[in-house]
Amino acid sequence: MDANRWLAFAGGVSLGVIADRVLPPLVSQAMPLGDPFEALVADHRHFLNLLDQMAQSRGRGVVWRTQILLRLKRGLTAHALAEEDVIYPMLDEQAHAERAAGALYSDHGLIKTHLYALERGLAEESPWLARVGTLRNLLERHARQEEDIEFPRLRALMDQDGMTRLGRHIRREKAMVL
Numbered sequence: 752m753d754a755n756r757w758l759a760f761a762g763g764v765s766l767g768v769i770a771d772r773v774l775p776p777l778v779s780q781a782m783p784l785g786d787p788f789e790a791l792v793a794d795h796r797h798f799l800n801l802l803d804q805m806a807q808s809r810g811r812g813v814v815w816r817t818q819i820l821l822r823l824k825r826g827l828t829a830h831a832l833a834e835e836d837v838i839y840p841m842l843d844e845q846a847h848a849e850r851a852a853g854a855l856y857s858d859h860g861l862i863k864t865h866l867y868a869l870e871r872g873l874a875e876e877s878p879w880l881a882r883v884g885t886l887r888n889l890l891e892r893h894a895r896q897e898e899d900i901e902f903p904r905l906r907a908l909m910d911q912d913g914m915t916r917l918g919r920h921i922r923r924e925k926a927m928v929l
């Protein structure tokens with residue numbers, strides 16, 4: 752590669768890297784904002800759907816398991832970041848639901864432990880499938896707690912401006928991962 756082409760290539764790479772780091776937050780602010788809690792509920796449905804696919808994947812092989820696990824991990828990481836940095840502090844500080852927030856943080860710790868074990872155990876199908884079932888049960892219970900109790904508790908405290916700000920904040924957090 753001659754010097755000019757190399758420079759163009761290197762420039763392209765660094766622009767790509769910069770775009771990767773800078774654009775998601777910009778894009779996240781430009782996108783239309785719906786009900787931020789509904790977006791989190793939609794995430795829950797997506798995760799449970801992925802876990803159902805994983806639970807029914809006997810015979811699919813390690814490459815398939817790796818790919819779907821990465822999709823789940825990436826989505827859960829972004830979702831957890833938004834909840835841990837935005838939603839749970841609000842529960843603690845604004846709704847005075849310290850104990851509920853603590854329990855939800857601790858569920859996230861357990862979820863991460865299962866993700867780690869699933870990643871380590873990709874080669875062994877049966878124990879992997881069993882752990883997928885355990886994670887699905889945990890996630891379903893955790894999501895129900897958020898959807899039925901904690902999100903409504905926060906929604907009741909917020910006006911439309913607050914909802915808009917919250918939606919923007921959540922999108923910015925998620926964009927750091929996605």
Ligand SMILES: [Fe+2]
Nearest residue numbers: 834855893897
């Ligand atoms: Fe959560």
Ligand SMILES: [Fe+2]
Nearest residue numbers: 791834894897
């Ligand atoms: Fe959640």
